[in-house]
Amino acid sequence: EGLSFPEAVETVAGIAGVPMPARDPEAEKRDREQASLFDVMELAAQFFEVQLQTNNGAKARAYLRERGLSAATQQQFRLGYSPDSRNALKEFLAGKGIAKDQIEACGLVVFGDDIPVSYDRFRDRIMFPIPDAKGRTIAFGGRAMSKDVPAKYLNSPETELFHKGQVLFNYAKARKTAQDKGAVIAVEGYMDVIALAQAGFANAVAPLGTALTERQCELL
Numbered sequence: 001e002g003l004s005f006p007e008a009v010e011t012v013a014g015i016a017g018v019p020m021p022a023r024d025p026e027a028e029k030r031d032r033e034q035a036s037l038f039d040v041m042e043l044a045a046q047f048f049e050v051q052l053q054t055n056n057g058a059k060a061r062a063y064l065r066e067r068g069l070s071a072a073t074q075q076q077f078r079l080g081y082s083p084d085s086r087n088a089l090k091e092f093l094a095g096k097g098i099a100k101d102q103i104e105a106c107g108l109v110v111f112g113d114d115i116p117v118s119y120d121r122f123r124d125r126i127m128f129p130i131p132d133a134k135g136r137t138i139a140f141g142g143r144a145m146s147k148d149v150p151a152k153y154l155n156s157p158e159t160e161l162f163h164k165g166q167v168l169f170n171y172a173k174a175r176k177t178a179q180d181k182g183a184v185i186a187v188e189g190y191m192d193v194i195a196l197a198q199a200g201f202a203n204a205v206a207p208l209g210t211a212l213t214e215r216q217c218e219l220l
Helices: 005-016 025-052 055-066 071-076 088-095 100-105 171-181 190-198 214-219
Strands: 080-082 109-112 115-120 125-131 137-144 153-155
Touching (some): 025 088, 025 137, 125 171
Antiparallel strands (some): 125 137
């Protein structure tokens, strides 16, 4: 499956029902905290997916059709839409019992000492969930629908889960195909990866709008 040695050990241990060696308490605590953040990110991904299918997401759906992405491809990559609202996601997560500090820790809102009320980071954007090596959503990329915003593409900020210089988009999906084919295709961005996957090239990955880092080269 193209797993690294530690990942292979963890996978086989899970299959065999053998507990992994105990880790130090600090690492265990960090793992528990991260696990809850993964849950928050999954809820956010689901929210964006649903929004894409609403009346609010009509313009985004039209854009994706124009780019030639089928409904199946959109579902495969879990594409979504963030409404043009300052608090739609924040209110949705709060309604699910998610604490303010967890929403902030995931980088889903803009907040700070100089901001009286936090607000949704992603507004009126097509949303691309960014998975980690295990396929768990750790961040988002958002493509603006309006031409009047300063940044056409916006990534999540650095968080406990997400360090963009250490991530390749589509890594989890591409690694098995890359292992089978003995090759990986490195392209520029999300849309390039997704278009290639739809065309039958599942072994494509992309850095996240940064210069290629040493860690990303190791992943390649």
